[in-house]
Amino acid sequence: MLTGTPLENRLLDLWSLLTFATPGALGDRAYFQKHFDRRKDDRAAERLSARLRPFILRRTKGQVARELPPRTEENMLCELTGLQEKLYREQLAQAQHMILTSTGAEMLNKRRFAILQAITRLRQICCHPALVQPGADDEESAKLNALMELLDQLHDEGHKVLVFSQFVAMLKIIRDKLTGLNRPFHWLTGASQNRADIVKSFQETPDPSVFLLSLKAGGSGLNLTAASYVILYDPWWNPAVENQAIDRAHRIGQTQPVMAYRLLAKNSIEEKIRHLQQQKSLLSSDVLGEENFARSLDQQDLEYLFDIGERRGDDE
Template sequence: LRLHYRNSLLGSKGASLPSDGSEGTVAPAGGGSAMMVLEALLRLRQASCHPGLIDSNRRGEPSAKLEALIEMVLELAEEGHKALIFSQFVEMLSIVRSRLEEHGIVYEYLDGQTRDRKRRVQRFQDDPDCPVFLISLKAGGLGLNLTAAEYVFILDPWWNPAVEQQAIDRTHRIGQTRHVFAYRMICQDTVEQRIAELQDRKRQLADAIVGGDQSPLRNLSRDDLERLLS
């Protein structure tokens, strides 16, 4: 998949990508290439999580990230700990739900369509038999008090640290007396790792890739794109 997008984007005649090794940009007037770049990076980010986000027929397949998560969650649940699991992709949360159900793990769930948030939060907080709360990163970052959780998993990192911190802070509220452990799950040698490296150098550009904003992508150089797709 990465090779496909690398050949497609770096070989695109419509993009302003110089062949002489100079910096250049990938977005011509009108933003057509910016849309192509965003689509490619979205698909690669989804593939880093699970192949089922690309092809619904592959929902039942394993992925390195999913297997690592489930292994840790099962161990935590057995030891009596509680965990929050955040993802930007509702479909990824759905896949995790299916795996939790296979293992008989009780959970609560919240995304942008959830109406009875208070009841779900209360159950997670008070029910010792409900060790997991699955939450859409955007929907669950604010206004929740989830001090029962000792572990937080960010499945597909949001490259603006403030958004992630808001999610993690749901556990750091008045009444929290325990240490909280937060994990950002980044797949090695994938576009996730490349974006993390880009973030260190160009924060606005990294935020645009995840947030879907085309404007900053006009400053995406050929070198940046080659690194993302390497």
């Protein structure tokens, strides 16, 4: 079995693959969940790595493509103001109340879907007020302003740029901005039918342009080495997915250093998601990929994401 893409979802995906490739190596499903669930046992990942080692030969891109130019990542912090900040504070207060009124792990699990919805809504507000409030298309967005300033600079310097977002509605707002400025752009989402033609046009057109891609549709399987700049408009749970997005430009055939910008709303859930990504990166180094980031959040993580400690301090 050969894969060029990290396992990105959950450990059961790994069990399925190994059960097909080496039947019995990881036991049946019940045995696997009992012995290798790191949420129940801190040493589970260590045991799983030892069990997998004889069956896996891992070669990272850094080992097999040493001629690749350097890749640099930078976080750009944007401060929320106006309606965007107001909406964020209101949604944050509702989420804090939900967490504070959830007692015990069982109750928290019952509310997990609602909690994840609240996290998504906060992330959408960080992108643009219009993603949660109809008719707010003309409202200010700190991240959109930062993006357009950066795109202006890169356009003047003659660069091609990849812009990724999880939210297609956000890509449409950016597209409208570029259209108003009469700036060339390319567009790829899950609904796009002619992927090969779109990619070919971006790769072969010599003029500077922007390629707007949804993270899921464009995060893997594409060669976009005509671009040497990548912008992640909103952080995703799984850092492996973000890395795959950046690697659309940083791959064999790239001759220029690749610069990746990650736009983050300052003092927001986005900054904290980024911090938790780095904390939980042990999951991906212990095994091949990592478990679903959202499912790995515990009570302490949620309190951190929603500023519960600060809220409790204010109440005392």
